[in-house]
Amino acid sequence: MIQLFHVTKEYPGEPPALADVTLHVTKGEFVFLTGPSGAGKSTLLKLIFCAEAPTSGQLLLFGRNVARVSPGEIPWVRRHIGVVFQDFKLLPERTIGENVALPLEVRSLPRREIRRKVLGLLRSVGLEHRAEKFPPSLSGGEQQRVAVARALAADPALLLADEPTGNLDADRTLEVMELLAAANARGTTVVIATHDRSLLQRYTRRVVALERGRLVSDGDSIRQAGANP
Amino acid sequence: MMRRPVEAIRRAYTALVRSPYVAITGTGTIFVAVLSIGLVAAGLGTAERLLGAWAGEVRLSVYLARGADLPTVGAAVAALAPGRAVEEVPAAEGLRRLAQSLGDEASLLDGVGADALPDCVEVAVPGIALGEAKALSRRLRAVPGVAEVDYGTAWLERLERFLDRARAAGLGLLLVLGLATAVLVSNTLRLAVYARREEIEIMKLVGATDAFVGAPFLVEGVLQGALAGGLAAATLLGLQAALLPRLAAAFGPFAALAPGAMLPWPLLLGVVGGGAAIGLLASALAIFRFLRR
Ligand SMILES: Nc1ncnc2c1ncn2[C@@H]1O[C@H](COP(=O)(O)OP(=O)(O)O)[C@@H](O)[C@H]1O
Ligand SMILES: [Mg+2]
Numbered sequence: 001m002i003q004l005f006h007v008t009k010e011y012p013g014e015p016p017a018l019a020d021v022t023l024h025v026t027k028g029e030f031v032f033l034t035g036p037s038g039a040g041k042s043t044l045l046k047l048i049f050c051a052e053a054p055t056s057g058q059l060l061l062f063g064r065n066v067a068r069v070s071p072g073e074i075p076w077v078r079r080h081i082g083v084v085f086q087d088f089k090l091l092p093e094r095t096i097g098e099n100v101a102l103p104l105e106v107r108s109l110p111r112r113e114i115r116r117k118v119l120g121l122l123r124s125v126g127l128e129h130r131a132e133k134f135p136p137s138l139s140g141g142e143q144q145r146v147a148v149a150r151a152l153a154a155d156p157a158l159l160l161a162d163e164p165t166g167n168l169d170a171d172r173t174l175e176v177m178e179l180l181a182a183a184n185a186r187g188t189t190v191v192i193a194t195h196d197r198s199l200l201q202r203y204t205r206r207v208v209a210l211e212r213g214r215l216v217s218d219g220d221s222i223r224q225a226g227a228n229p
Numbered sequence: 230m231m232r233r234p235v236e237a238i239r240r241a242y243t244a245l246v247r248s249p250y251v252a253i254t255g256t257g258t259i260f261v262a263v264l265s266i267g268l269v270a271a272g273l274g275t276a277e278r279l280l281g282a283w284a285g286e287v288r289l290s291v292y293l294a295r296g297a298d299l300p301t302v303g304a305a306v307a308a309l310a311p312g313r314a315v316e317e318v319p320a321a322e323g324l325r326r327l328a329q330s331l332g333d334e335a336s337l338l339d340g341v342g343a344d345a346l347p348d349c350v351e352v353a354v355p356g357i358a359l360g361e362a363k364a365l366s367r368r369l370r371a372v373p374g375v376a377e378v379d380y381g382t383a384w385l386e387r388l389e390r391f392l393d394r395a396r397a398a399g400l401g402l403l404l405v406l407g408l409a410t411a412v413l414v415s416n417t418l419r420l421a422v423y424a425r426r427e428e429i430e431i432m433k434l435v436g437a438t439d440a441f442v443g444a445p446f447l448v449e450g451v452l453q454g455a456l457a458g459g460l461a462a463a464t465l466l467g468l469q470a471a472l473l474p475r476l477a478a479a480f481g482p483f484a485a486l487a488p489g490a491m492l493p494w495p496l497l498l499g500v501v502g503g504g505a506a507i508g509l510l511a512s513a514l515a516i517f518r519f520l521r522r
Contacts, residue, residue, distance in 0.1 A: 078436040
């Protein structure tokens with residue numbers, strides 16, 4: 001599903017944000033991407049959803065090389081990917097329902113179908129009663145659940161989350177993680193970037209660790225916790 | 230790419246309603262721009278029509294040799310100038326008209342007899358081109374019994390040169406105004422694009438194509454432009470209604486213009502269509518520069 005071969009990303013005048021990273025994620029996996037702040041986690045996710053292009057190396061998504069993807073092709077790649085951010089990235093002047101509808105609108109689905117799907121999505125994140133509210137009137141945990149519903153709206157094969165629980169307290173973190181785990185249980189491949197070690201301890205999953213742009217370990221979270229106390 | 234134009238129009242409408250101030254700024258900019266262009270175009274057009282009406286009074290005067298028969302020469306002239314109004318003016322009538330045109334000074338003509346003037350045939354040649362006037366007068370001069378043909382060459386020549394130059398200058402002016410307008414309006418519409426950069430960023434994040442992101446901006450540009458053009462056309466009509474009677478009272482030539490002559494309908498349509506076109510081009514420029522940066 002995701003294959004990186006010797007991927008390097010450099011920003012001018014800085015040490016490489018990613019250096020010679022080779023990594024494979026197969027369909028249906030649930031992967032934590034971890035490492036201290038500045039390790040290159042966000043950069044790796046940006047390469048995957050084509051917000052940035054690698055300086056060198058190859059990046060295959062769904063079997064297709066996107067290292068040199070043309071701007072016109074990016075939307076078609078992104079339609080297979082849902083993304084969740086630490087700061088939610090909801091549109092404040094649109095209702096919760098309209099925010100969740102956005103990925104369906106850009107795919108030009110019929111309005112009736114959009115309405116039906118949005119209701120189901122909001123129900124699945126427990127926010128159907130908030131459909132007409134605006135994001136600023138919701139708590140952080142609720143906003144992040146909206147963002148997850150939006151990311152999953154078009155049934156993407158791949159879900160990327162960049163510090164999705166970074167702004168949430170322990171209980172809200174648990175709620176959001178349950179939603180991501182449920183999506184994975186339904187077959188969506190999930191990659192979560194986090195520096196929150198407690199998450200890795202609670203969920204026994206594959207953990208890929210980065211440090212100063214280099215891949216330093218790759219294994220399940222139990223061994224990870226043991227190797228790096 | 231844009232499979233649902235109706236959807237784009239709906240999104241454009243939503244955006245206009247959501248941020249009316251941005252829309253008003255855009256519409257206002259286009260309004261000022263097309264109004265100035267419309268004023269210049271109407272002014273140039275009116276000037277040309279005034280000169281044309283003036284030139285329409287141009288006549289060739291065919292003076293008869295002494296003793297020549299007026300009806301005979303008149304018939305010969307009419308045969309050489311088909312479709313033109315030909316009038317036989319006997320010397321006595323010529324003298325009467327001269328006296329009339331002199332008005333208070335008519336006493337100057339006291340004691341002047343009708344035999345002081347030759348008989349004359351007048352040919353009305355409205356809107357005649359200089360070359361045509363020359364050729365016609367040459368043919369008329371060859372008519373037996375004709376002493377002289379007067380067609381005010383110098384005046385016609387000057388008018389034609391002036392009209393040519395005015396037309397070129399007018400077109401150049403409209404072109405410069407149009408270009409300046411496109412840049413100005415596109416900068417204003419860039420603000421509208423910039424105000425929605427977060428929305429654009431998120432739409433692209435969830436897989437929107439540039440066509441999908443851009444379509445509502447183009448629709449908004451056309452709507453704002455057409456609205457601005459309509460307002461400018463209405464303003465021009467209002468100005469005409471207020472100004473034309475005053476101009477007609479102050480300057481004789483304006484009285485000769487038809488009531489709506491300053492703003493013929495192609496000009497009004499051009500103002501509305503031009504507004505829409507400027508809106509479309511400017512918004513296309515604005516969104517294209519934003520998406521491709
Ligand atoms: N747009 C950018 N321009 C310049 N440097 C950047 C940019 N984005 C990230 N970096 C640098 O790349 C490195 C990795 O950043 P990032 O991927 O955000 O780390 P993480 O998400 O693991 O905290 C950091 O040193 C950061 O300063
Ligand atoms: Mg980060």
